[in-house]
Amino acid sequence: MTLAQLGGNVAVGTTTAADLEVTRVEAIPFAIPYAKPLRFASGEVHTAEHVLVRVHTADGLVGIAEAPARPFTYGETQASIRAVIDGLFAPQLIGTSALAREAIHARLHRTVGNPAAKAGIDMALWDVLGKAFGVSVTDLLGGYGAGMRVSHMLGFDEPAAMVAEAARMQEQYGITTFKVKVGRNPFHLDVAVCRALREAFGDAVELYVDGNRGWSPADAERAMSHMADLDLLFAEELCPADDVLGRRRHVRTCPVPVIADESATTPGEVTRELLGGSADAISIKVARTGFTGSQRILHQAEGLGVEVLMGNQIDGQIGTACSVAFGAAHATTSRRAGELSNFLDMSDDLLAEPLTISGGTLHVSGAPGIGVVLDPDKLAYYRTDT
Ligand code: MUC
Ligand code: MG
Secondary structure (H helix, E strand, O other), rough: OOHHHHHOOOOOOOOOOOOEEEEEEEEEEEEEEEEEEEEEEOEEEEEEEEEEEEEEEEEOOEEEEEEEEOHHHOOOOOHHHHHHHHHHHHHOOOOEEEOOOHHHHHOOOOOOHHHHHHHHHHHHHHHHHHHHHEHHHHHHOOOOOOEEEEEEEEEOOOOOHHHHHHHHHHHHOOEEEEEOOOOOOHHHHHHHHHHOOOHHHHHOOEEEOOOOOOOOOEEEEHHHHHOOOOOOEEEEEEOOOOOOHHHHHHHHHOOEEEEOOOOOOOOHHHHHHHHHOOOOOEEEEEHHHHHHHHHHHHHHHHOOOOEEEEEEOOOHHHHHHHHHHHHHOOOHHOOOOEEHHHHHHHHOHHHHOOOOEEEEEEEEEOOEOOOOOOOOOHHHHEEOOO
């Protein structure tokens, strides 16, 4: 039976690989200031200097995604993302069908590094496929659910200010899961923040911590022992990835599961961290592994019986739409609240219809592809290349 014979609302039974041939790839830089900058142990973000990736196909479809430059994590800059897409990746894609995902994946991975640039292309290709078949990326990937509970990230500040921000997020958006940025030296201020949050909210909130590699293994062990009574869910990336033996010891002594984020950015690194005993849960970020690589990591984690969380690369609304599209698609990623709220701290964004969080949940729109539409006026205003 052909897709056309299946009828119903199958939109494009006649779409061919040739229709989906990539004809053009754009890497458009834009800059949108944050209303509330995010500060954490490895850096701070004041302006979203991201790259909009657009993939055009022969039949006139345009797939979009967002590549955030995070030099403090991957070494990529806005300029490097543009350069590698324009100079290397676009020529490798043009003339290839968007359906040939494995061939494209293999070609892009001849170049090492550049995770956000590769992920942006991968997700824009999936957006094209969803648009071509008239279905959401969530349905294409797995179709498990329609949204995710949201976890909000609390950046460095004084305890009272971080409690006030959590209260605002709870009141305004119904969010009850918070990732607390830690990793300051010495660690006492971070411990005071976590204690203040637990005292303010009791067991009405879930709390976990993310150190962005700020503490030595010895400091991490001491800080976690000071917080042993705070019922934390997880401890994420408290120490540098290169503290190999220290991290193994940290996992053995930490009272809660240790999430690998920056240390596990590829399927190979995930294997190394988990089998080496340096982590026992994984943060999946589509901003660095796209949908294709994230699905590989998800299946790896499921096979090993390891928990995953949907992380955030301080994404704007396009990136957040991609995260929730992936997270909602699978049962395992839907178990925990996903980090989907950083865009609330931005002064504006590029979408015609902004994402909305209510009752602590972000739903996928259900529209084809990643389900979002660009506002051309906003893009014209915020792009920095014209
Ligand atoms: C996070 O989970 O660490 C901050 C740095 C980065 O690479 O991602 C963000 C959030
Ligand atoms: Mg992290």
